[in-house]
Amino acid sequence: MSIENLKYWLALSRAPQIGAVTFGQLLKRFGSPEMVFLATQRDWLNAGLKNKTVDYLQHPDWDAIEADLNWSQQTNNHLLTLDHPQYPAYLREVHGAPPILYAHGQLDILQIPQVAIVGTRHPSQQGYEIAKEFASHIAQAGFVITSGLAKGIDEAAHWGAVAVNGKTIAVTGTGLDRVYPAQNYQLAHTIAQTGLLLSEFPLKTPPHSENFPRRNRIISSITLGTLVIEANVRSGSLITARLAAEQGREVFAIPGSIQNKLARGCHALIKEGAKLVESANDVIEELLIHIPVDGINSTPLANKAFHEIPATATTSSNKLDELDPQYKTLYDCMGFNPISIDDLVDVSQLSVEEVSSMLLILELQGLVSSQAGGLYVRN
Secondary structure: OOHHHHHHHHHHHOOOOOOHHHHHHHHHHHOOHHHHHHOOHHHHHHOOOOHHHHHHHHOOOHHHHHHHHHHHOOOOEEEEEOOOOOOOHHHHOOOOOOOEEEEEEOHHHHHOOEEEEEEOOOOOHHHHHHHHHHHHHHHHOOOEEEEOOOOOHHHHHHHHHHHOOOOEEEEOOOOOOOOOOHHHHHHHHHHHHHOEEEEOOOOOOOOOOOHHHHHHHHHHHHOOEEEEEOOOOOOHHHHHHHHHHHOOOEEEEOOOOOOOHHHHHHHHHHHOOOEEOOOHHHHHHHHHHOOOHHHOOOOHHHHOOHHHOOOOOOHHHHHHHOOOHHHHHHHHHOOOOOEEHHHHHHHHOOOHHHHHHHHHHHHHOOOEEEEOOOEEEEO
């Protein structure tokens, strides 16, 4: 697309009171964004546009549009219109698909099958490690890991993919000229080098709360399935999962203790029909079934024989098998919720010294983690 045509796409996308649905209706009515601007005021009013929108169409913010165009000319920056050949095909099929996507990084990975991993911003240590582990194994199977760059489960999923040199896409709720939350600046920088940052929001867009459900819709739309790891019943992650279900995508959830409030959202999804998963292979096997043969020939998945998929979510049990029975007993006493040394002494009937020493060994083995307040939790 020429710069001249692209500037009209950008100008129309910035018009007030024109969302994605109205944008699509105007394209159908006038044929192109340029033809919208060449129409008369009567044409605009007959199309149902409000006075505020008409005023903008007469005086577009060309300075902001010029800034967008200059940004797109920089290395690894991209503007994807609905008719761009690399606009995500799954997203294009969604009603009200964003007319323009801003992208920074390796654009070609949009064509590789993706898995969304989402969850709470305040996970347990166990949940955080599970997200990293699942992301690493799914990425090693050839899928791209897609999430929302939020702290918590999102960042764990991105780091899990990065750790095994896998590919990851971060869909943001801001313009790509800023990072939110700021603590994930290094993560965003890393993703920009090896993966892709993606947003429907123009440059300089701040992190307004209403932006994030729109971000979630993109995440659910461009992926084959969504895996939820730790989420309460009002979590934005459940919005992503339910959008995925509405769009005909697969939804996966990891169960937890009935006493863990962070498991309640996952349990709600399972009750609604989400697939309960216990290992990353549960996700991989399900999604490989849904990928058309001609849809993977040009992706890393094409060269992945099924027996080459790495073992998943079994490392803890393998390590535990190597320990003495007394350690296994203490491990079983911990359950799946954080527990204090005093409570472990009461349950296990071991001494404080024995429990403390054994917890240290279990922690060194990566089987348990210590938390604030002198609590311990199984990994």
